[in-house]
Every structure is written in C-alpha cells, then in structure tokens.
Amino acid sequence: xxxxxxxxxxxxxxxxxxxxxxxxxxxxxxxxxxxxxxxxxxxxxxxxxxxxxxxxxxxxxxxxxxxxxxxxxxxxxxxxxxxxxxxxxxxxxxxxxxxxxxxxxxxxxxxxxxxxxxxxxxxxxxxxxxxxxxxxxxxxxxxxxxxxxxxxxxxxxxxxxxxx
Numbered sequence: 501x502x503x504x505x506x507x508x509x510x511x512x513x514x515x516x517x518x519x520x521x522x523x524x525x526x527x528x529x530x531x532x533x534x535x536x537x538x539x540x541x542x543x544x545x546x547x548x549x550x551x552x553x554x555x556x557x558x559x560x561x562x563x564x565x566x567x568x569x570x571x572x573x574x575x576x577x578x579x580x581x582x583x584x585x586x587x588x589x590x591x592x593x594x595x596x597x598x599x600x601x602x603x604x605x606x607x608x609x610x611x612x613x614x615x616x617x618x619x620x621x622x623x624x625x626x627x628x629x630x631x632x633x634x635x636x637x638x639x640x641x642x643x644x645x646x647x648x649x650x651x652x653x654x655x656x657x658x659x660x661x662x663x664x
Contacts, residue, residue: 506538513547520556524565527557528588563590563598571602575614578602580642611643611651619655627656 507515515537516530525533527548534544551557563585570576570584578599585595618637624630631652638648 506540509539509543509546512537512539512543513550516547516551517554517556520551524562525557526559526562526566526588526590527552528590530557559590559594560597563594564601567595567598567602571607571610575610575641577611577638577641577643578607579644583642608647608651611638611647612655614638614641615648615651615655631656 512534516534519525519533520530530548530551531544534547539547548557566585567581570581571578576584582595582599585598615634615638618634619630622630622633624633634652634655635645635648638651639645
C-alpha cells in the first residue's frame with residue numbers, strides 16, 4: 501500500500517489559498533482537499549481558520565453563489581439545492597438565506613420551462629399519466645410538490661382545453 505506524501509503547513513496553506521482563489525469553496529470542500537493532500541487534522545483546522553480570517557473562505561458567500569449557480573445553470577429546485585448544501589455541512593440559517601435570494605418569479609418561470617420542455621419528450625396515454633411523469637421529473641430536479649402541482653394543473657388544463 502502506498503503512503504501519502506505529506507506537505508508542510510506553509511505549502512498546504514498556499515495550495516489552499518490558490519484553490520479558494522480559483523473557485524468559491526466551503527469548509528467541507530477545503531477540509532476534504534487538505535485530507536487528500538495528507539495534511540494532519542491539527543494543521544487542517546489552523547489552515548481553515550486562516551483562510552476564513554483572510555476572507556478566502558466564507559460560507560455565506562459560498563452558499564449564495566452555489567444556490568444561484570445550481571438554480572440558473574443546472575435548473576435545480578430549492579429542495580435539491582438545500583440537500584446539497586446540507587451535505588456540505590452548511591448551517592441551516594445560511595441555507596435559508598441563500599434560498600431566499602432566488603427570485604420567485606424567475607424560479608416559477610424556470611419550472612414552467614423545464615416542464616414544458618420535458619412534456620415534448622415524453623409520451624403518455626392520458627392526462628393523469630402525463631401529469632405523474634412530469635411531477636416525478638420536477639421532483640427529481642428538487643422543486644416543491646405544491647409548486648409542481650400548481651404549474652401542472654395550469655399546463656394540463658390548457659392542453660386539455662385550448663380555449664383557456
């Protein structure tokens with residue numbers, strides 16, 4: 501079995517600064533990277549504290565950018581974004597703040613567009629089956645059940661009765 505080469509505190513701090521400067525990171529990501537580099541747990545916490553005090557690491561900034569990016573680029577809903585931030589050990593109040601910053605009108609429009617796009621690619625025998633498939637899809641993207649139902653009720657009603 502190959503042993504990991506350990507790097508000095510100063511080397512690890514410099515590598516971590518470069519890592520954080522290149523892309524926004526959270527403590528979880530940096531801790532994981534430092535572990536991969538073979539940095540001791542004592543040095544890891546010192547390095548993370550130094551990165552925070554030097555403003556290379558900021559959980560609030562990370563959560564806002566992560567939530568906005570996953571929403572706009574990946575079309576993720578708030579539930580999926582929240583779960584991913586929880587997985588990265590981000591505090592609940594920070595997650596709530598990041599999710600509040602997503603514009604509700606834009607959020608609803610993205611859900612409508614995603615469902616409309618998906619509707620073109622699936623086949624269903626009836627409206628109930630269509631609605632179920634679209635609901636599963638939107639749920640897998642992390643959108644809230646009530647919002648999905650609201651959008652689907654409008655979509656299916658319009659499809660069933662084009663006069664509306």
